[in-house]
Amino acid sequence: MRSPQSLRNGETPSPHPRIPTPHFRSTVSEQKLKRFNSLILIFRVAAFCFSLASAIFMLTNNRGSASPRWYDFDAFRYVLATNAMVAIYSIVEMAASVWEISRNATMLPEIVQVWFDFGHDQVFAYLLLSADSAGTALARTFKDGDKCTVNNAFCVQTDIAIALGFGGFLFLGFSSLLSGFRVACFIIKGSRFHL
């Protein structure tokens, strides 16, 4: 909580500030921070939508007893588990983002929040890419065999689920860049504000 702005949490805004210049500067930087946080929120929402859709597509990929089942393959279980985790994590992060935009303060103490966000973003982004790549490699082996000529719908739905997972990775990667920037701000300036 070393940020000068965060010290003002809970204060009522004064209509007649005694020192106009710092107040003006702080309003400008708060607006910029709000825009920065809104951008993160947009990426979080996009990552949530993609990873949830991917998890649902993989989970509902059951086409009768003659068709292969997703849970018989490690890589597809990996895809489903990772996308579901990212969807849940995105909900938490969306809540934290909305909280921060509406109250100008982080949900957890600032140092915990910036490291929590960045650490989880990095780990989940790498995990999601790894799962989707493994899923792609397995899906390709199906095309080389005759599984996809017999069960084309299964293969198509698997491909869609994996493609949606890559979309989720893309937006999680963008979030990770922004949260990494906040960590660097915190290390250099002792505050997540870079202005």
Add this chain to the structure above:
Amino acid sequence: MRSPQSLRNGETPSPHPRIPTPHFRSTVSEQKLKRFNSLILIFRVAAFCFSLASAIFMLTNNRGSASPRWYDFDAFRYVLATNAMVAIYSIVEMAASVWEISRNATMLPEIVQVWFDFGHDQVFAYLLLSADSAGTALARTFKDGDKCTVNNAFCVQTDIAIALGFGGFLFLGFSSLLSGFRVACFIIKGSRFHL
């Protein structure tokens, strides 16, 4: 070239500085930067060793005409190509790192260098993880079939190559964190020096 330190490149050090305090501070921060750059160099060397070993292990995985060949499988070609690219990229980055440590100046203009390092680190780290995950998924399908009972040496060497690739990814990921921090320093302070 907005760094105050980089403006001094090429100057001969004066034995009698006229302003002792800034000179002292700059020496301390230069030493810290040297330590930071040495850490990056260590990660680069480690990433180079692992990715080169991985590429060699994959490339030499030919065990006669009865055995499967690595170049018949997309995922293994992907593993070899990515590891070879990372090994070449690591040589370039090691040279840039040694140059920077010995001359206190970046090889390219500072803004280009920090973004070049960070951008390539990110892309290659994700690419390497993706290739190794795809390789792992394919190698697992071999174990489910009878390929690995007939050609066990092929499977073992493939596993070693992929494991070495994961090692390379680990060190490239660490480099990516440090070069990301340098980019953030550059954005916030207009210099890759954070002190």
